Amino acid sequence: MFVLVNLKTYPCDPVAVAEAVRDVDETTDARLAVAPAATHIERVAETGAETWAQHVDPIDHGSNTGHALAEHVADAGAVGTLINHSERRLKLADIDGTVRAAQRADLETIVCANNPAQIGAAAALGPDAVAVEPPELIGTGTPVSQADPDVVEDAVAAAADVDPDVSVLCGAGISTGDDVVAAGDLGAGGVLLASGVAKADDPKAALEDLVAPL
Amino acid sequence: MFVLVNLKTYPCDPVAVAEAVRDVDETTDARLAVAPAATHIERVAETGAETWAQHVDPIDHGSNTGHALAEHVADAGAVGTLINHSERRLKLADIDGTVRAAQRADLETIVCANNPAQIGAAAALGPDAVAVEPPELIGTGTPVSQADPDVVEDAVAAAADVDPDVSVLCGAGISTGDDVVAAGDLGAGGVLLASGVAKADDPKAALEDLVAPL
Amino acid sequence: MFVLVNLKTYPCDPVAVAEAVRDVDETTDARLAVAPAATHIERVAETGAETWAQHVDPIDHGSNTGHALAEHVADAGAVGTLINHSERRLKLADIDGTVRAAQRADLETIVCANNPAQIGAAAALGPDAVAVEPPELIGTGTPVSQADPDVVEDAVAAAADVDPDVSVLCGAGISTGDDVVAAGDLGAGGVLLASGVAKADDPKAALEDLVAPL
Amino acid sequence: MFVLVNLKTYPCDPVAVAEAVRDVDETTDARLAVAPAATHIERVAETGAETWAQHVDPIDHGSNTGHALAEHVADAGAVGTLINHSERRLKLADIDGTVRAAQRADLETIVCANNPAQIGAAAALGPDAVAVEPPELIGTGTPVSQADPDVVEDAVAAAADVDPDVSVLCGAGISTGDDVVAAGDLGAGGVLLASGVAKADDPKAALEDLVAPL
Numbered sequence: 001m002f003v004l005v006n007l008k009t010y011p012c013d014p015v016a017v018a019e020a021v022r023d024v025d026e027t028t029d030a031r032l033a034v035a036p037a038a039t040h041i042e043r044v045a046e047t048g049a050e051t052w053a054q055h056v057d058p059i060d061h062g063s064n065t066g067h068a069l070a071e072h073v074a075d076a077g078a079v080g081t082l083i084n085h086s087e088r089r090l091k092l093a094d095i096d097g098t099v100r101a102a103q104r105a106d107l108e109t110i111v112c113a114n115n116p117a118q119i120g121a122a123a124a125l126g127p128d129a130v131a132v133e134p135p136e137l138i139g140t141g142t143p144v145s146q147a148d149p150d151v152v153e154d155a156v157a158a159a160a161d162v163d164p165d166v167s168v169l170c171g172a173g174i175s176t177g178d179d180v181v182a183a184g185d186l187g188a189g190g191v192l193l194a195s196g197v198a199k200a201d202d203p204k205a206a207l208e209d210l211v212a213p214l
Numbered sequence: 215m216f217v218l219v220n221l222k223t224y225p226c227d228p229v230a231v232a233e234a235v236r237d238v239d240e241t242t243d244a245r246l247a248v249a250p251a252a253t254h255i256e257r258v259a260e261t262g263a264e265t266w267a268q269h270v271d272p273i274d275h276g277s278n279t280g281h282a283l284a285e286h287v288a289d290a291g292a293v294g295t296l297i298n299h300s301e302r303r304l305k306l307a308d309i310d311g312t313v314r315a316a317q318r319a320d321l322e323t324i325v326c327a328n329n330p331a332q333i334g335a336a337a338a339l340g341p342d343a344v345a346v347e348p349p350e351l352i353g354t355g356t357p358v359s360q361a362d363p364d365v366v367e368d369a370v371a372a373a374a375d376v377d378p379d380v381s382v383l384c385g386a387g388i389s390t391g392d393d394v395v396a397a398g399d400l401g402a403g404g405v406l407l408a409s410g411v412a413k414a415d416d417p418k419a420a421l422e423d424l425v426a427p428l
Numbered sequence: 429m430f431v432l433v434n435l436k437t438y439p440c441d442p443v444a445v446a447e448a449v450r451d452v453d454e455t456t457d458a459r460l461a462v463a464p465a466a467t468h469i470e471r472v473a474e475t476g477a478e479t480w481a482q483h484v485d486p487i488d489h490g491s492n493t494g495h496a497l498a499e500h501v502a503d504a505g506a507v508g509t510l511i512n513h514s515e516r517r518l519k520l521a522d523i524d525g526t527v528r529a530a531q532r533a534d535l536e537t538i539v540c541a542n543n544p545a546q547i548g549a550a551a552a553l554g555p556d557a558v559a560v561e562p563p564e565l566i567g568t569g570t571p572v573s574q575a576d577p578d579v580v581e582d583a584v585a586a587a588a589d590v591d592p593d594v595s596v597l598c599g600a601g602i603s604t605g606d607d608v609v610a611a612g613d614l615g616a617g618g619v620l621l622a623s624g625v626a627k628a629d630d631p632k633a634a635l636e637d638l639v640a641p642l
Numbered sequence: 643m644f645v646l647v648n649l650k651t652y653p654c655d656p657v658a659v660a661e662a663v664r665d666v667d668e669t670t671d672a673r674l675a676v677a678p679a680a681t682h683i684e685r686v687a688e689t690g691a692e693t694w695a696q697h698v699d700p701i702d703h704g705s706n707t708g709h710a711l712a713e714h715v716a717d718a719g720a721v722g723t724l725i726n727h728s729e730r731r732l733k734l735a736d737i738d739g740t741v742r743a744a745q746r747a748d749l750e751t752i753v754c755a756n757n758p759a760q761i762g763a764a765a766a767l768g769p770d771a772v773a774v775e776p777p778e779l780i781g782t783g784t785p786v787s788q789a790d791p792d793v794v795e796d797a798v799a800a801a802a803d804v805d806p807d808v809s810v811l812c813g814a815g816i817s818t819g820d821d822v823v824a825a826g827d828l829g830a831g832g833v834l835l836a837s838g839v840a841k842a843d844d845p846k847a848a849l850e851d852l853v854a855p856l
Contacts, residue, residue, distance in 0.1 A: 009711040011703040037711060038680035039718045055708025061653040063836070066697025066710075066730035069651040069679060076681045084306060088708035091303045096332050117339050118310050124334035124376060162338060162376055194705070223497040225489040249493075252466040253500045269494025275439040277622070279463075280483025280496075280516035283437040286467045302494035408491070517733045520726060524760050545767050546738050552762035552804060590766060590804055 001180060001214055002129075002169065002190030004052060004110070005207075006035045006082070010198045014040040015047060017197065020204035022049035028211040031190075035082060038068055045077020053081035055088050056107065058097025070098075070105035080108030082192075084122070086133045086172075092121070099125050112171055112192075116151065120158035123166040130159055131171035131192050143179040149186055156187035177213040184214075215244045215394060215428055216343075216383065216404030218266060218324070219421075220296070221251065224412045228254040229261060231411065234418035236263035242425040244394075245404075249296060252282055259291020267295035269302050270321070272311025284312075284319035294322030296406075298336070300347045300386075306335070313339050326385055326406075330368035337376040344373055345385035345406050357393040363400055370401035391427040398428075429608060429642055430557075430597065430618030432480060432538070433635075434463045434510070438626045442468040443475060445625065448632035450477035456639040459618075463510060466496055473505020481509035483516050484535070486525025498526075498533035508536030510620075512550070514561045514600075524553050540599055540620075544579065548586035551594040558587055559599035559620050571607040577614055584615035605641040612642075643822060643856055644771075644811065644832030646694060646752070647849075648677045648724070652840045656682040657689060659839065662846035664691035670853040672822075673832075677724060680710055687719020695723035697730050698749070700739025712740075712747035722750030724834075726764070728775045728814075734763070741767050754813055754834075758793065762800035765808040772801055773813035773834050785821040791828055798829035819855040826856075 005021060007014055014036040025032040033050035045051040057067040073081060083098045084090045090098065095111060102109045109127035113119050114135055122130045132155035137147055156168045167189035174180060175196040183191050193210070200206035219235055221228055228250040239246040247264035250257075259265040271281040287295060297312045298304045304312065309325060316323045323341035327333050328349055336344045346369035351361055370382045381403035388394060389410040397405050407424070414420035433449060435442055442464040453460035461478035464471075473479040485495040501509060511526045512518045518526065523539060530537045537555035541547045542563055550558045560583035565575055584596045595617035602608060603624040611619050621638070628634035647663055649656055656678040667674040675692035687693040699709040715723060725740045726732045732740065737753055744751045751769035755761050756777055764772045774797035779789055798810045809831035816822060817838040825833050835852070842848035 006707060009701060009703050009706040009709060009714065035707075037709075037714050039683055039710075039714045041681055042684065059651060061651050064651040064729055065648060065677075065724065065727040067651060067679075068681070068708075072651065072679050072681045082707065085707040087706055089305045089307055092298060092306045092309055092332055092335060093303055093328050095306055096328070096335070114307055115310070118306055120338035120376070121306060121310070121335035124338050124372070125331050158338070162334070220493060223487060223489055223492040223495060223500065251495075251497060251500050253469055253496070253504045255467055256470065273437060275437050278437040278515055279434060279510065279513040281437060281465075282467070282494075283465060286437065286465050290467045296493065299493040301492055512734060517735055519731045520734045520737055520760055520763060521731055521756055523734055524756070524763070542735055543738070546734055548766035548804070549734060549738070549763035552766050552800070553759050586766070590762070 001030045001184055002033070003030050003180065003210065004033045004035060004190065004192050005197045006054065006192055006194045007037065007198045008054070008087070008194055009037060010195065012198045014044050017203045018044040018047040018049040018051070020207055022047055024204060024207040024211060025050070028214060030211050030214050032207065032211070033080070038073070041073060041076040041078050051078045053078045053107070054085065056081040056083065056098055056102055058094045058101055060101070070101040070107055074105040074107055078107065080110065083109055083111045083127065085112045086114070086135065095122070096125050099127050110169060116154035116158040119155040119168065120162045123159040123162040126163065127166065129167040129169055129189065130155070131169035133171035134173070137173035143173045143175065143182065146182070147173060152183060152186040152188055177210045180210060181213050215398055216247070217244050217394065217424065218247045218249060218404065218406050219411045220249045220268065220406055220408045221412045222268070222301070222408055223251060224409065226412045228258050231417045232258040232261040232263040232265070234421055236261055238418060238421040238425060239264070242428060244425050244428050246421065246425070247294070252287070255287060255290040255292050265292045267292045267321070268299065270295040270297065270312055270316055272308045272315055274315070284315040284321055288319040288321055292321065294324065297323055297325045297341065299326045300328070300349065309336070310339050313341050324383060330365065330372040333369040333382065334372035334376045337373040337380040340377065341380060343381040343383055343403065344369070345383035347385035348387070351387035357387045357389065357396065360396070361387060366397060366400040366402055391424045394424055395427045429458045429612050430461070431458050431608065431638065432461045432463060432618065432620050433625045434482065434620055434622045435465065435626045436482070436515070436622055437465060438623065440626045442472050445631045446472040446475040446477040446479070448635055450475055452632060452635040452639060453478070455636070456642060458639050458642050460635065461508070466501070469501060469504040469506050479506045481506045481535070482513065484509045484511065484526055484530055486522045486529055488529070498529040498535055502533040502535055506535060508538065511537055511539045511555065513540045514542070514563065520549070523550070527553050527555050538597060544582035544586040547583040547596065548590045551587040551590040554591065555594065557595040557597055557617065558583070559597035561599035562601070565601035571601045571603065571610065574610070575601060580611060580614040580616055605638045608638055609641050643672045643826050644675070645672050645822065645852065646675045646677060646832065646834050647839045648696065648834055648836045649679065649840045650696070650729070650836055651679060652837065654840045656686050659845045660686040660689040660691040660693070662849055664689055666846060666849040666853060667692070670856060672853045672856045674849065674853070675722070680715070683715060683718040683720050693720045695720045695749070696727065698723045698725065698740055698744055700736045700743055702743070712743040712749055716747040716749055720749060722752065725751055725753045725769065727754045728756070728777065737764070738767050741769050752811060758796035758800040761797040761810065762804045765801040765804040768805065769808060771809040771811055771831065772797070773811035775813035776815070779815035785815045785817065785824065788824070789815060794825060794828040794830055819852045822852060823855050
């Protein structure tokens, strides 16, 4: 299982969380990574934790003030990027352009989407993975596997119909190790986490609890 | 073949073009329709021409000032709507929401997109049709079948891979009857036209020329 | 006082509300108008009620699929347009462009904004009027004059500092005639209304109650 | 004069340009600064050059994946931020929100806009400075003072009318020291530069030439 901890713009210490991600990663078969804000990518990557960007723009080098360039993110140490997160929704043409920009810079790609139909659409753009984020579960603490297990199974089926090489992540409603196991049982290849780790008093302990049942 | 004449915000008489669409439709096996601006839908539909909206928003009845409601468009006489036209690009989640809104109001749907990858994505959302609009051809007068026939064939293949029930239209680079025939030969089920008819001195003659080779 | 009834995309009969606006307008010194959806402008204007658009785009005649052209709206019978309503927020450059487009088509303009600072900014663009819509009051039923009278007075002062010719409307928290009177006492030259009239069982009675204290 | 070098996403070495900015700043009465991409702010600030962000979002700490938080930018070493650059246009409400977010983090603010009317609007939001960027001059190499000196004088007048404490920068059409002097003569308190320095073979020499006539 792939476990990606999204730090959003939470009031946390990104380096401390990254060190926890790095340390716990060495104790488990799961693959752990952290997605800090753009300004923190370089410092986070220097910890040795696998580092992802939260967003990249569908641009090339040039006149793009205030945009995130895939090459900048990669040079700073990121190995992948989230695309179209529910808090940063993009136009279809820009998701496509961002997948191309990320591939150009050798970044892995996870395209987020709301429901199985959109997951099929996202998979058709050829990313490495897609993440299903049912809007009704985002930030609720209700595990998707408990609230609506069909949405994960349907997303897995929708992606497989379009491109069986695209992995499906569960992008909302994950806070415990049991949730991670349940997501895997439904066919997910990984999970996106956020506040459960990023806002924990002890991020390392929170991660250890998460991977314990894996 | 389906021939949809998009009036955009051209300085034309929408009723005169609609009457030409209606009259020429009766003379051909092709299916002709016209897409006027929202303010003109009712008057255009009253001509008896098949009428489409240029855009609908992913909303329901409610607090949505300045948005286009599918039910309003349908009540005014439209039978379908363009979605995500290159001049009105939408977020992926909003294309999905707009397809649902249009279906709720019994409107047919054509989702536009730039290239075969995006056409696959659009087809995954379950519209009635998709339209491929290569950005490099929009407004150039160069027929897509001549400039880049692969893009139409690849779009047809991409849509068929995802959902064989989704028709593919050629949405740029069509100005003559030969272009329409060529698009059909490449697998397209129809074409989107604009200035060639809307800005013609004699829209009826322009349409007659277009459908003559069909 | 100017009283503009915004029909949004409410499930109401736009012609029935327009007839109520027209009839009550003849009984009062207040100026009454109605803002229907784009598809309804022509039918609403034909009632004889003063008709406004809910939105216009910063465009000219041309390749603008799915956009609202000022000339189309004016030709359909509208005499003015809302701009930057809280449900249709625009970029600063597009508010400016829309004010110019509306002026080109002889439409009156009301630019909406959230707070006194933004009201000053909106007034600097030279519209006929601005409307202050404190986000915390929109749709609450709490009259702005009771919840936060300072915001209206501050908005009136901010607009007057920048351009004393720009009228200030109160764009949220108005549902009774007393609210309208209170808004006028705070310096507002009018009010924006919505559900209180549009969703009333008897729109004419609702309007009569509203203008009774004026 | 304030001279801000915007690195956009140009293929330049941000640290090398920053060192040039730092070194030339010590030789002149002009104030020099550099605006790198978000991922480079920390490394650029470590050179000792005055560092600005290219963009900040109107957000606080929280669930804002893929957004630029003012506090992150300030902690990384930036002392100010561009807002609403022509390549990153914002909604009016978001310009206002971004000015507030920047002020919360003690960042200086420059709000960009197209023309004198928008400059007046930007000034009404209370930033430290505004920058006028006539769209027809962006990236042309034609100095604004030569092509259209009125736009700078009118922008200075428009800002002064609204708030005399807001400085006006010239944000397009500057490439030589004479252009900087001419902008100052028209009332500008500074200039935004980009490719002339960022893409120069020798950024330090380019900057020395620019400040020589000051």
